[in-house]
Amino acid sequence: MKGNAYLALDFPAWPEAKDFLERNGLQGVPVKVGMELFYNEGPRFIEWLKKHDHDIFLDLKLHDIPTTVKRSMKNLAGLGIDMVTIHALGGSEMIRQAKDGLMAGSLTGYKPKLLAVTILTSFDNKTVNDELGLQGELQDNAVRFSELxxxxxxxxxxxxxxxxxxxxxxxxxxxxxxxxxxxxxxxAGDDQKRVATPALARANGADILVVGRTVTNADHPKAVYEQVQKEWEHGSKP
Structure with a gap:
């Protein structure tokens, strides 16, 4: 059941995440593992997901001095993940070192994709201007970080x-x-301000979707996940 929609496993521990996937027939879907779950369980849960045919987006948003990020990425690359994140705010040298670490740690020849987080979807323009001190429109700042x-x-x-x-x-x-x-x-939008439907995501040129509580809080999670995937594939609500 592969596709472009990564399911965010926003659970506190392995038993809850594993039970959710198995109970709802979601074996093999692409998944996103974030800080909460990874810091609690470590590599063993990643190994279990790989054995059960899940593509893995490891979303740790690393942001530190370049050497520390490089060494961390070298270790993470050995897990066989598909994508991993850093913060673009870390700057050009940190981004380069992160990529070097991934390349050095990918001993099997498979190279994880390095993704840089631009502006969190929980931020709006007021937060970016008043709290982060970044001038101009939020979209322009996100594009600038992307170019970097x-x-x-x-x-x-x-x-x-x-x-x-x-x-x-x-x-x-x-x-x-x-x-x-x-x-x-x-x-519901929950704590994210810049939300969108799968159809709008496809129309706007998104390559990969991340969907979380829309599925995990649903009465019938598998059906909702499949609806997200169908809307993405067909460009409109089925």
């Missing part, structure tokens, strides 16, 4: 759907745009 990431070896960015099209124009079609904040039309 592209120039320094990243394979793509994590951005909202609303910035994806402009990022493609600036960075080129092969540059990946991974878009969280995906909701079906009748779903």
């Amino acid at each position: 990431a592209c120039q320094n070896g990243a394979d793509g960015v994590v951005c909202s759907v609303h910035e994806a099209k402009k990022i493609k124009v600036v960075c080129g079609s092969p540059f990946l745009t991974v878009t969280p904040g995906i909701r079906l039309p009748d779903s």
Whole structure:
């Protein structure tokens, strides 16, 4: 059951995540593992997911001095993950070192994709201007971070759907745009401000969707996940 929609396993521990996947017939779907789950369980859960045919997006958003990030990425590359994140705010040298670490740690020849987080989908323009001190429109800042990431070896960015099209124009079609904040039309936005439907994501040039509570809080998670995938494939609500 592969596809472009990565299911966010936003659970506190392995038993809950494993039970959710098995109980709802979601074996083999692409998954995103974030900080909460990885810091609690470590590599053993990644190994279990790989054995059960899940593509893995490891979303740790590393942001530290370049040497530390390089060494961390070298270790993470050995897990056989498909994608991993850093913060674009770490700057050009950190991005380059992160890529070097991934290349050095990929002993099997498979190279994980390096993604740079631009502006979190929980931020709006006021937060970016008043709290982060970044001038101008949020979308322009996201595009600027994307260009920085592209120039320094990243394979793509994590951005909202609303910035994806402009990022493609600036960075080129092969540059990946991974878009969280995906909701079906009748779903709540929760703490994310820049949300979008799968159909809008496809129209705006997103390559990969990340969907979380829309599926995990649903009465019938598998059906909702399949609906997200269908809307993405067909460009409209089924």
